[in-house]
Amino acid sequence: MKVAVLGCGGLGHVHARAYAGIEGVELTAVCDIDAGQAHRLAEELGVAAYADFDVMLGEAEFDVVSIAVPSWLHHAYAVQAARAGKHVVCEKPIALTAEDAREMIEVCEANGVRLFIGHVVRFSPDYVQLKRALDNGAIGSPGVAHASRKGEHPAATHPWYADEAKSGGVIVDFMIHDLDFLRWSFGEVARVFAMVRHDEHLEYALVTLEFESGAVANVEAYWGYPGPFQTKAELAGSGGIVQASSLDSSSIRVHRKASASESGPFDAIPGSPGFQTPYELELRHFIACIRGEVQPIVTAEDALQALEIALAAKESSRIGHPVQLAPTAQGNRGGGHR
Known part of the structure; x- marks a missing residue:
């Protein structure tokens, strides 16, 4: 399973490093509007770096995207990723309004992809x-x-x-x-x-x-x-x-x-x-859910x-x-x- 990470701040680093250690998961790309931040993380993990999510969607190969950007951006990026056929792992809160949260759920369901929110x-x-x-x-x-x-x-x-x-x-x-x-x-x-x-x-x-x-x-x-x-x-x-x-x-x-x-x-x-942080346990669980191995805890x-x-x-x-x-x-x- 191939995974990309959107957002290369503190939690983006946590997600990217955790995926790099999960057997059967390949981290392929990271993306951040701060190109320097994306390149530093990408160089550390040996993956591609992007400064534009649209470009990453078009060029990189991945099945799942972790969204670790500021909260007001969760809705837009999750909807865009789902419409592109990507499973979505998103940091909490799911969104800032109930209407946006419901749309995220509905769009993921309509496009046959899973949505997981990081209530760690x-x-x-x-x-x-x-x-x-x-x-x-x-x-x-x-x-x-x-x-x-x-x-x-x-x-x-x-x-x-x-x-x-x-x-x-x-x-x-x-x-x-x-x-x-x-x-x-x-x-x-x-x-x-x-x-x-x-x-x-x-x-x-x-x-x-x-x-x-x-x-x-x-x-x-x-x-x-x-x-x-x-x-x-x-x-x-x-x-x-x-x-x-x-x-x-x-x-x-x-x-x-x-x-x-x-x-x-x-x-x-x-x-x-x-020896595993709650974030590592969480992401391993979400991947197992996508694989159909377990039912989601959250x-x-x-x-x-x-x-x-x-x-x-x-x-x-x-x-x-x-x-x-x-x-x-x-x-x-x-x-x-x-």
């Missing part, structure tokens, strides 16, 4: 173990969740992030990781309430999700955080709590109610980072639902009231806890 948290060992603990009944019936994600403001190095029309802001670009994870874990969201504060140096969002099951989650996202990048997640249920923190050396912990057969209330699940419909939750949160922060999500807007059930 579903491949992170920490979060996978959280989900496994929930599904295995380690915490009983789920009730409450907390998740947070904090880091420096990306606009410091990439100014387009400061333009909400291009990035979607901290909820659509950053918090969407946790929105997707929580929907995957707890099922469909019924109602959203959000508050956002931002200035030129920071953007902070606090979102409360009420799930159709009655469970509730509080989610934080913070651009401009003065400390190191960090993530935390906690799922609580009738029988205990499962926690993960990127700052802990032993990152996954399950706290359960004591029983007569246990020596204490604490049960630890060690982290298992392995679908384009899941990505659309995560975007719709994020957009509802933005609307709630604008109007100052909760926003109800219509059941028909989340018609594809995303593998939540049942």
